[in-house]
Amino acid sequence: MSVLDSKVPKGPLKNKWTDYKNHIDLVNPANKRNIDVIVVGTGLAGGSACATLAELGYNVKAFAYQDSPRRAHSIAAQGGINAAKNYQGDGDSTYRLFYDTVKGGDYRSREANVYRLAEVSANIIDQCVAQGVPFARDYGGLLDNRSFGGVLVSRTFYAKGQTGQQLLLGAYSAMNRQIARGKIEMHNRHEMLDVVKVDGKARGIIARNLITGEIERHSAHAVVIASGGYGNVFFLSTNAMGSNVSAGWKIHKKGAFFANPCYTQIHPTCIPRSGDYQSKLTLMSESLRNDGRIWVPKNMEDVMAIREGRKKPTDLSEDERDYYLERRYPAFGNLVPRDVASRAAKERCDAGYGVNATGEAVYLDFASAITRYGTEQAKIQNIKNASEAKIYELGQAIVEAKYGNLFQMYEKIVDENPYETPMMIYPAVHYTMGGVWVDYNLMTTVPGLYCIGEANFSDHGANRLGASALMQGLADGYFVLPYTIGDYLSDDIRTGKISTDSPEFIEAEKDVRERLEFFVTNKGEHSVDYYHKKLGKIMWDKCGMSRNEKGLKEAMAEIKALREDFWKNVSVPGGINEMNPELEKAGRVADFIELGELFAKDALTREESCGGHFREESVELDGEQKGEAKRNDKDFAFVSAWEYKGEPADAVLHKEELEFNDIELKQRSYK
Amino acid sequence: MNLTLKIWRQKDSKTKGQMVDYKVTDISEHMSFLEMMDVLNEQLINTGEEPVAFDHDCREGICGMCSMYINGEAHGPDRGVTTCQLHMRMFKDGDTITIEPFRAKAFPVIKDLVVDRSSFDRIQHAGGYISVNTSGNTQDANATPISKHDADEAMDAATCIGCGACVATCKNSSAMLFVGAKVSQYALLPQGQVEATDRVKNMVAQMDLEGFGNCSNTGACEIECPKGISLENIARMNRELLKATFKS
Ligand SMILES: Cc1cc2nc3c(=O)[nH]c(=O)nc-3n(C[C@H](O)[C@H](O)[C@H](O)COP(=O)(O)OP(=O)(O)OC[C@H]3O[C@@H](n4cnc5c(N)ncnc54)[C@H](O)[C@@H]3O)c2cc1C
Ligand code: SF4
Numbered sequence: 001m002s003v004l005d006s007k008v009p010k011g012p013l014k015n016k017w018t019d020y021k022n023h024i025d026l027v028n029p030a031n032k033r034n035i036d037v038i039v040v041g042t043g044l045a046g047g048s049a050c051a052t053l054a055e056l057g058y059n060v061k062a063f064a065y066q067d068s069p070r071r072a073h074s075i076a077a078q079g080g081i082n083a084a085k086n087y088q089g090d091g092d093s094t095y096r097l098f099y100d101t102v103k104g105g106d107y108r109s110r111e112a113n114v115y116r117l118a119e120v121s122a123n124i125i126d127q128c129v130a131q132g133v134p135f136a137r138d139y140g141g142l143l144d145n146r147s148f149g150g151v152l153v154s155r156t157f158y159a160k161g162q163t164g165q166q167l168l169l170g171a172y173s174a175m176n177r178q179i180a181r182g183k184i185e186m187h188n189r190h191e192m193l194d195v196v197k198v199d200g201k202a203r204g205i206i207a208r209n210l211i212t213g214e215i216e217r218h219s220a221h222a223v224v225i226a227s228g229g230y231g232n233v234f235f236l237s238t239n240a241m242g243s244n245v246s247a248g249w250k251i252h253k254k255g256a257f258f259a260n261p262c263y264t265q266i267h268p269t270c271i272p273r274s275g276d277y278q279s280k281l282t283l284m285s286e287s288l289r290n291d292g293r294i295w296v297p298k299n300m301e302d303v304m305a306i307r308e309g310r311k312k313p314t315d316l317s318e319d320e321r322d323y324y325l326e327r328r329y330p331a332f333g334n335l336v337p338r339d340v341a342s343r344a345a346k347e348r349c350d351a352g353y354g355v356n357a358t359g360e361a362v363y364l365d366f367a368s369a370i371t372r373y374g375t376e377q378a379k380i381q382n383i384k385n386a387s388e389a390k391i392y393e394l395g396q397a398i399v400e401a402k403y404g405n406l407f408q409m410y411e412k413i414v415d416e417n418p419y420e421t422p423m424m425i426y427p428a429v430h431y432t433m434g435g436v437w438v439d440y441n442l443m444t445t446v447p448g449l450y451c452i453g454e455a456n457f458s459d460h461g462a463n464r465l466g467a468s469a470l471m472q473g474l475a476d477g478y479f480v481l482p483y484t485i486g487d488y489l490s491d492d493i494r495t496g497k498i499s500t501d502s503p504e505f506i507e508a509e510k511d512v513r514e515r516l517e518f519f520v521t522n523k524g525e526h527s528v529d530y531y532h533k534k535l536g537k538i539m540w541d542k543c544g545m546s547r548n549e550k551g552l553k554e555a556m557a558e559i560k561a562l563r564e565d566f567w568k569n570v571s572v573p574g575g576i577n578e579m580n581p582e583l584e585k586a587g588r589v590a591d592f593i594e595l596g597e598l599f600a601k602d603a604l605t606r607e608e609s610c611g612g613h614f615r616e617e618s619v620e621l622d623g624e625q626k627g628e629a630k631r632n633d634k635d636f637a638f639v640s641a642w643e644y645k646g647e648p649a650d651a652v653l654h655k656e657e658l659e660f661n662d663i664e665l666k667q668r669s670y671k
Numbered sequence: 672m673n674l675t676l677k678i679w680r681q682k683d684s685k686t687k688g689q690m691v692d693y694k695v696t697d698i699s700e701h702m703s704f705l706e707m708m709d710v711l712n713e714q715l716i717n718t719g720e721e722p723v724a725f726d727h728d729c730r731e732g733i734c735g736m737c738s739m740y741i742n743g744e745a746h747g748p749d750r751g752v753t754t755c756q757l758h759m760r761m762f763k764d765g766d767t768i769t770i771e772p773f774r775a776k777a778f779p780v781i782k783d784l785v786v787d788r789s790s791f792d793r794i795q796h797a798g799g800y801i802s803v804n805t806s807g808n809t810q811d812a813n814a815t816p817i818s819k820h821d822a823d824e825a826m827d828a829a830t831c832i833g834c835g836a837c838v839a840t841c842k843n844s845s846a847m848l849f850v851g852a853k854v855s856q857y858a859l860l861p862q863g864q865v866e867a868t869d870r871v872k873n874m875v876a877q878m879d880l881e882g883f884g885n886c887s888n889t890g891a892c893e894i895e896c897p898k899g900i901s902l903e904n905i906a907r908m909n910r911e912l913l914k915a916t917f918k919s
């Protein structure tokens with residue numbers, strides 16, 4: 001048997017979680033008072049976990065690098081959160097949500113985890129409403145839903161275009177209640193720099209106070225990592241500037257296996273890059289594809305004319321345009337899943353049809369939708385022989401009501417009015433399905449060390465469906481981890497406080513300090529960003545939307561060389577004992593460089609195309625699906641869990657075979 | 672474009688700060704303000720100087736981390752945006768731009784342009800929540816209908832990003848717009864009624880304790896607020912406070 005034990009309970013899928021919960025060892029309330037839990041990260045996953053753990057009676061010590069839990073990057077989620085409430089009566093159910101999520105993930109996730117996720121999803125909405133989260137409502141006062149990402153039911157709950165913000169503020173408020181009661185000790189502006197293991201178990205962390213620079217030891221009976229995704233390995237992504245892999249990578253180096261690092265989601269509708277100074281990319285909600293039509297010019301002369309400013313996109317007639325998604329995927333059209341839409345945009349731009357100066361942009365056009373809505377409105381309002389301008393005005397009002405804030409955001413960034421000229425979009429790195437390997441209890445391969453939210457790998461397989469990350473973060477934090485962790489902690493009721501004076505803590509602190517000292521004394525030639533940008537370029541060119549063996553091998557070698565250069569020539573100004581943002585970045589980029597190499601190795605090993613991982617060698621050669629991604633269930637229906645062995649390239653692969661008992665594996669088709 | 676920047680430099684909370692002049696060249700109008708700051712910092716690092724510390728994270732106007740008082744305005748000259756969403760097209764070649772931290776007694780400077788806004792968190796600890804357990808045993812979300820109008824208004828209040836521009840703008844450094852927004856969100860929803868009296872009293876008491884000033888109704892906060900939080904929220908909070916005082 002493999003060293004991996006997923007600990008999935010026996011029994012029928014439908015009863016697993018309930019039966020398991022009924023038999024979990026509990027810690028009695030008096031004993032919980034003697035147990036400390038560290039939570040690193042207070043986004044949706046970590047924040048909700050802190051709140052429930054504290055409410056159950058544990059002493060929680062929470063850490064975040066921002067100045068308040070309210071600023072975690074969960075705040076940026078726009079679109080919504082899924083839940084199988086079936087409020088719209090359109091046939092939704094736990095099973096259907098489970099099915100859509102497994103299928104959307106291209107059959108590379110763990111069935112039992114996904115089913116549990118679908119099961120607790122309904123609780124999340126109840127919980128959030130009770131906390132005062134102002135979800136959108138209809139005129140009858142009931143909760144409203146939208147449909148998202150090509151699924152057939154309306155199950156997405158939303159709060160304008162700020163769903164993540166409202167959910168996070170809900171979790172933050174639940175935390176505040178526990179902070180006020182003294183049950184959560186919140187350490188803002190603190191960065192975890194290592195985990196400490198005592199007798200093989202996770203017993204604490206080393207953290208740096210980002211204001212004073214002080215290095216601190218913190219102990220606990222269990223450690224939970226909830227540090228978010230690692231999309232910034234690409235330098236440019238829709239993540240926050242501080243989003244990082246460090247917590248996950250540090251625990252990987254201490255024994256936690258890292259799963260499926262190459263599964264990255266590249267989101268099709270982001271605002272294109274405008275120049276080399278670009279520091280991050282901004283997402284435009286996927287909901288725009290419900291009404292926008294995506295195109296590039298058919299003729300190269302028009303492309304050139306547009307780039308040189310001799311023509312405007314609105315000058316092109318219908319038959320001079322190539323609505324390539326509608327052309328290639330008549331059944332789903334502009335609503336194909338994210339991975340498919342992103343690759344199709346890249347294909348057109350690689351062929352030279354990109355419409356901006358960088359050649360990396362396609363149009364997202366609302367003119368048809370505006371006309372359609374306008375005509376409809378003219379009928380509803382009984383306006384006879386409405387002029388074209390009138391129709392446009394009526395239609396624009398509808399589009400504005402639906403997407404006004406997004407259009408405004410676009411205009412602020414690009415300085416063009418998207419009601420008058422089509423938007424320009426291009427795919428960008430957005431989410432990482434891969435992450436730290438966890439079992440059904442959300443425990444890593446290190447006893448007492450847990451990982452939740454985007455930082456773990458468990459629920460989204462090779463591709464995440466829209467509105468399911470918020471659901472997973474809150475499910476893990478509010479409703480799963482606080483119970484599964486009891487099973488482990490029930491053995492710790494007599495352990496007593498964990499000392500921070502043990503050799504293990506001293507050693508870990510020494511290592512952390514030495515590394516920081518290296519950075520500020522090295523005085524090399526190049527800034528940290530110089531390396532981060534180089535890494536990003538290798539990742540984007542060779543481990544991006546499509547990958548091949550040759551490119552991946554080159555990427556591994558180039559990243560290794562970059563790492564060697566980094567450790568010789570990086571320059572970090574300032575000192576250790578002060579606020580020093582460059583020093584923080586240096587540590588994060590050092591970890592990204594190591595992760596990047598493992599990422600490429602993982603992609604190289606997976607000789608199939610699945611979800612966000614498209615291997616050029618694995619495509620359908622004929623038939624209707626010719627040229628489309630080809631999954632290989634026979635050889636690759638497993639999770640790749642990597643064990644650290646000193647160098648990223650030496651990592652050892654462990655396979656968790658995926659079993660599908662309640663779902664039939666099918667090739668996805670959107671034709 | 673080429674610009675002169677006058678930037679507040681301060682080593683730490685204990686050391687006195689001062690304005691220092693810098694020059695940046697070849698700034699594109701498409702850059703965001705923070706990308707312009709990145710250019711400056713890269714330049715400083717390459718010449719062995721200490722880069723300017725400033726707070727930022729999401730760079731899309733939602734986390735509330737970025738601050739900066741630019742040419743005498745919180746978040747700079749554009750309306751309805753945070754500093755990270757401000758673009759260089761708002762400036763012209765040859766301009767001199769003054770950049771200072773948000774200033775208020777309750778927001779002490781940590782370093783350069785970074786300030787400590789933990790006073791906002793402590794106000795939230797005092798009552799910015801509904802006391803419901805996170806057990807998953809709450810009633811069904813649709814059991815209590817809430818009128819669309821109230822839900823939308825609660826949502827408008829809830830969009831506050833806790834940036835502190837309202838405080839930095841106010842000549843009294845009052846936090847009434849921030850606190851009013853949170854109090855309003857819960858006051859507008861049935862879930863928030865049970866604790867309404869204690870909530871408003873406790874939050875306002877904490878606000879006073881933190882050293883925020885009084886509101887003298889000049890309305891500058893509303894103009895500078897990047898999220899369009901309206902003065903109505905302050906009025907609603909005052910009504911709630913009055914109700915609470917009568918009750919006790
Ligand atoms: C622009 C955007 C839009 C999105 N829209 C949607 C959507 O509509 N629907 C949906 O379901 N999903 C969406 N997602 C995905 C979803 O928002 C995220 O996957 C999810 O919020 C991640 O939550 P989290 O709690 O795991 O991590 P985060 O919210 O990123 O929190 C990470 C936490 O870890 C802390 N941290 C990190 N490293 C350290 C360290 N070393 N030491 C101490 N603390 C640390 C941070 O301070 C922070 O508190 C979107 C994502 C983005 C970027
Ligand atoms: S009210 Fe406006 S200015 Fe004040 S903290 Fe909230 S968002 Fe910022």
Ligand code: FES
Nearest residue numbers: 728730735737755
């Ligand atoms: S950096 Fe997040 S609001 Fe400006």
